[in-house]
Amino acid sequence: MAKQNTVFKDAFNRCLKLLAETSALPSEPELGATIGVSRTTIRAILTRMEELQLIAWDKRTKVVLRHPKAEDYYPAEETDSLSEIIERSFMRRILAGGAEPGMQINELELARDIGTGTTSVREFLIRFSRFGLIEKRPNSHWILKGFTREFALELTEVREMFELRSAASFATLDADHPAWQELERIEALHHEILADIDSRYRDFSELDERFHLLVHKSSSNRFIVDFYDIIAIVFHYHYQWNKTNARERNARALEEHLAYIAALKTRDVAQIEAACKRHLRSARETLLQSIQ
Amino acid sequence: MAKQNTVFKDAFNRCLKLLAETSALPSEPELGATIGVSRTTIRAILTRMEELQLIAWDKRTKVVLRHPKAEDYYPAEETDSLSEIIERSFMRRILAGGAEPGMQINELELARDIGTGTTSVREFLIRFSRFGLIEKRPNSHWILKGFTREFALELTEVREMFELRSAASFATLDADHPAWQELERIEALHHEILADIDSRYRDFSELDERFHLLVHKSSSNRFIVDFYDIIAIVFHYHYQWNKTNARERNARALEEHLAYIAALKTRDVAQIEAACKRHLRSARETLLQSIQ
DNA sequence: TTTTTGTCTTTTATCTACAATAGACAGTTC
DNA sequence: GAACTGTCTATTGTAGATAAAAGACAAAAA
Numbered sequence A, B: 001m002a003k004q005n006t007v008f009k010d011a012f013n014r015c016l017k018l019l020a021e022t023s024a025l026p027s028e029p030e031l032g033a034t035i036g037v038s039r040t041t042i043r044a045i046l047t048r049m050e051e052l053q054l055i056a057w058d059k060r061t062k063v064v065l066r067h068p069k070a071e072d073y074y075p076a077e078e079t080d081s082l083s084e085i086i087e088r089s090f091m092r093r094i095l096a097g098g099a100e101p102g103m104q105i106n107e108l109e110l111a112r113d114i115g116t117g118t119t120s121v122r123e124f125l126i127r128f129s130r131f132g133l134i135e136k137r138p139n140s141h142w143i144l145k146g147f148t149r150e151f152a153l154e155l156t157e158v159r160e161m162f163e164l165r166s167a168a169s170f171a172t173l174d175a176d177h178p179a180w181q182e183l184e185r186i187e188a189l190h191h192e193i194l195a196d197i198d199s200r201y202r203d204f205s206e207l208d209e210r211f212h213l214l215v216h217k218s219s220s221n222r223f224i225v226d227f228y229d230i231i232a233i234v235f236h237y238h239y240q241w242n243k244t245n246a247r248e249r250n251a252r253a254l255e256e257h258l259a260y261i262a263a264l265k266t267r268d269v270a271q272i273e274a275a276c277k278r279h280l281r282s283a284r285e286t287l288l289q290s291i292q
Numbered sequence C: 001t002t003t004t005t006g007t008c009t010t011t012t013a014t015c016t017a018c019a020a021t022a023g024a025c026a027g028t029t030c
Numbered sequence D: 001g002a003a004c005t006g007t008c009t010a011t012t013g014t015a016g017a018t019a020a021a022a023g024a025c026a027a028a029a030a
Helices: A006-019 A028-035 A039-051 A082-095 A107-114 A118-131 A149-170 A178-195 A197-217 A222-241 A246-266 A269-289 B006-019 B028-035 B039-051 B082-095 B107-114 B118-131 B149-170 B178-195 B197-217 B222-241 B246-266 B269-289
Strands: A055-058 A061-064 A134-136 A142-144 B055-058 B061-064 B134-136 B142-144
Touching: A006 A028, A006 A039, A028 A039, A039 A055, A082 A107, A082 A118, A082 A222, A107 A118, A118 A134, A118 A222, A118 B118, A149 A197, A149 A222, A149 A246, A149 A269, A149 B149, A149 B222, A178 A197, A178 A246, A197 A222, A197 A246, A222 A269, A222 B149, A222 B222, A246 A269, B006 B028, B006 B039, B028 B039, B039 B055, B082 B107, B082 B118, B082 B222, B107 B118, B118 B134, B118 B222, B149 B197, B149 B222, B149 B246, B149 B269, B178 B197, B178 B246, B197 B222, B197 B246, B222 B269, B246 B269
Parallel strands: none
Antiparallel strands: A055 A061, A134 A142, B055 B061, B134 B142
């Protein structure tokens, strides 16, 4: 098939949730805006809902006939976009199964393994290449450079430069800048998780990304913000992969974050730099320990 | 056609130059290694040379029959790879013809204009997106963010961070590191161009890239080195585009480079930083002046 | 007049096909 | 026996085709 209708399926599932809460659906453009898809897709969804006798649809009236059941939803694995599937598949391969640095990566083989066309794999590899883990030999294969100690050191070197700069510019944001409110919310979440660390330490990963991204964004520099993608993906898969002492590590990082947040609030450059450096140093250590 | 044989044509042209200098060609694998292509392509080249009665080829013996003439070469425009063609075409569009920030970029239209398939255009845009000038709306078009003042400021901010760090680490390279010899050669070229500035000021652009890349490489950090691609492409097209006062600007930059090189040779961190900052500041000014 | 719907066109995402190129292997030559 | 050639296979780069999704525009409804 030419294109998977994952956009439709995912949007359909999200529409079902909306439907569970109301007795009538809004207009097509409005629905499209809330779900984030075009009217074409909305109309396909409405048609499907009508078929399933979930709604009675006639022009502007979309009356809800019954509540959605579990079997009305499309299964979660059918709503993932192809690029997400390829990314997961690829990361599993290079993190898990004997992926030696220097190994060749074969587009055709990857595509066959994943069960997709080569075009999608190729585009994924091109996009992925900016993470510095693979390199193309023109007219030939890709080379896996590997998730090595050097990689981690180079990554963290740049990260430290960028984050120090971003943290410093955070201090100069106007008092009414929305970032300060977001910082408050993030701080509160830290306290919540710490209060119940034994059962909630796994929530750290997501919060970590949210916090550091907030800091990076205050640089107002697209290159710095974009670079955070690399850090995020590395840490994301790193957390999934290395779970030894996760509870202690995360508790410690949460404490460091709180000190870092407190420093940001003082707007004192020296304090911010010290707290930021302290946290980044221990983040680097954690990452390095998980390698080799 | 499925694939342009530009690799063959370009390799053929380069082989012709080799042929002009010898009376017999080496073995197929050796030729492949010097030209940088596979044996398959080498054999295609030899076959073509035989057809043109340039050589007599029988197994290991490849006797040169005559010197290549101008018409034996493939025209230069046929040896450019598709991605080079697309890049040039695209850059001309966004730098020259009324390319407002916020404009939509249409893959199909671009492909039709350039006369290629959509796949190649798409892959180009994905690769190009890391330069921060365009952004993708999934399932929809790309947005041109534009070569704006903000772009230039963000770019130079990161450049300054990276180059200061790289220059500092240049000072720590061992005395026998090849970079020092390359620095000598580059310095000599600066003097050569300056001595004949009126006729050779156009050579600055290439030398500029060579010098700054050398500095960035001493960081031994793939992210820093890769980032230099963005700077290089921006300055490359910028030089082609903005030619006002090129002679004076280049003369001044050459002088700044010489001071910068002299500072690197002292290995004194403070001097290096001062000279590097001075040059980067004026490079930024030049770039900013050319915008809007 | 403003928003919504019906209908239609255009573009994107993805697959498949195929020539160009790389690369593997066995037999041949030095 | 080391390197080279002949031959064959596999992979990459690119075009073209097609379903999904976006989006344009006029008619209809509020």
